[in-house]
Amino acid sequence: MCLCGGFAEDNARIILLAVVLAAYMLAGAALFQRLESDLEIRQAAEFWRVYHAFRRHHLRGSPLALQRLHELLYAYGNASATGIINKRRRWDFPGSFHFVGTIVSTIGYGSTAPQTTAGKAAVVLYGFFGCSGGILFFNLFLERIITFLAWILRSWHIRRLRRRLRKTTLASRRVSKSANTPKRSSLPDILDDDDHVDLDQWKPSVYGVMLYLSAVSCIIACCAAALYASLEGWDYFDALYFAFISFTTIGLGDFVSTQKPSYPHVHWYRFANFIFLVVGCCCIYSLLNVTSIVIKQGLNYVIHKLQYGNRDVAAPYLPRRQSSVSTMYYSKRRPTRFVGRDSIRAEDNSETPRRMSGELISMKDFLSANKVSLAVMQKQLYDAAQKQRGGGSLAATPNHQMLKPGAVGPLAIASEKFESKSTINR
DSSP: OOOOOHHHHHHHHHHHHHHHHHHHHHHHHHHHHHHHHHHHHHHHHHHHHHHHHHHHHHOOTTTTHHHHHHHHHHHHHHHHTTTHHHHHOSHHHHHHHHHHHHHHHHHOOOOOOOHHHHHHHHHHHHHHHHHHHHHHHHHHHHHHHHHHHHHHHHHHHHHHHHHHHHHHHHHHHHHHHHTTTOOOOOOGGGGGGGSSSSSOOOOOHHHHHHHHHHHHHHHHHHHHHHHHHHHHHHOOHHHHHHHHHHHTTOOSSSSSOOOSSSOTTHHHHHHHHHHHHHHHHHHHHHHHHHHHHHHHHHHHHHHHHHHHHHHHOOOTTOOOEEEEEEEEHHHSSSOEEOSSSSSSEEEEOSSSSOOOHHHHHHHHHHTTTGSSHHHHHHHHHHHHHHHHHOOOGGGGGGGGGGTTTTTTTTTHHHHHHHHHHHHHHO
């Protein structure tokens, strides 16, 4: 398979994704058919058994009674579907607020739906702006949560880095004392300079962000399931299933919360239900977007294998990652130039021994988990925007044009496209 240019690679990626999704959907259809088909047949057989038993014992030779039975079953089915039997009111203010919440969040359980023509027309207009605002809110939350997690991971990274550099420096001091060399007065200044070590210098691993988002989402889902199981009377697994269906905005509607006529502490329960739905949807939305980055990397890997085979060629979509430690530390010491991927050679001929000569070797394993980072996605998003503008790749652009660490996910795509249009118009 030959990929010529970035557009061909983008087309190959979307075609490959379509094929994978089609295969995934076919496998899912076969799986759920095997799991659910037998129960559906048994339930249908049980209904007709009860129906015919009722007719034999109570409706012998009475066509009018049979007609009224059918009318009763039809009316009962409609009343049960619209939720007006043995359930709370749908269109009081709390019920209406629950309904608009399912619209804005795009969950759409289907348990509540307008019946009037005016109500249906209002849903079209209200849902258009409501869904737009909800998606914007999710994207803004995605930016903030990714930036917050990056700040946490950066703090841990700097703490581990300081500890490792301090140990290495103390070891080099012991060697210098034993060799009677001049004593170095202080630790490397990177340990005391936080301004140089910011999110622009170090990016967290996308797998680390996905791990922490998964943990937070699981904790929220488990706490929500405990609440629903106790107040709704569901099994804990059913409550956990409802939490996943709601947080992912799938909204099948087989389980819906706050539908009983009465609850203990009903106002607190409705408030807690609202908070769980908002926070859960935001966290799962962020997790799904981060997971899509990993899926995209997998597609890129497959395309790279199809294009280059088993040849040891660096993937064009992966940026070369240099050690942030070496960049921050050695740039303060003397001019350096990169010889290999992770090796550094001094350009001056001074006889001053190079500090931390074994640092790159000792930090290699320490930083190996960060080879696939959020910077990969940022490069891909920027490359796509630049190619649409007729520009080059990110490798040829200045550093100040790179996307900010928080500008990730779907909102970054929209923002970059709007900026490119405005730039062209100017």
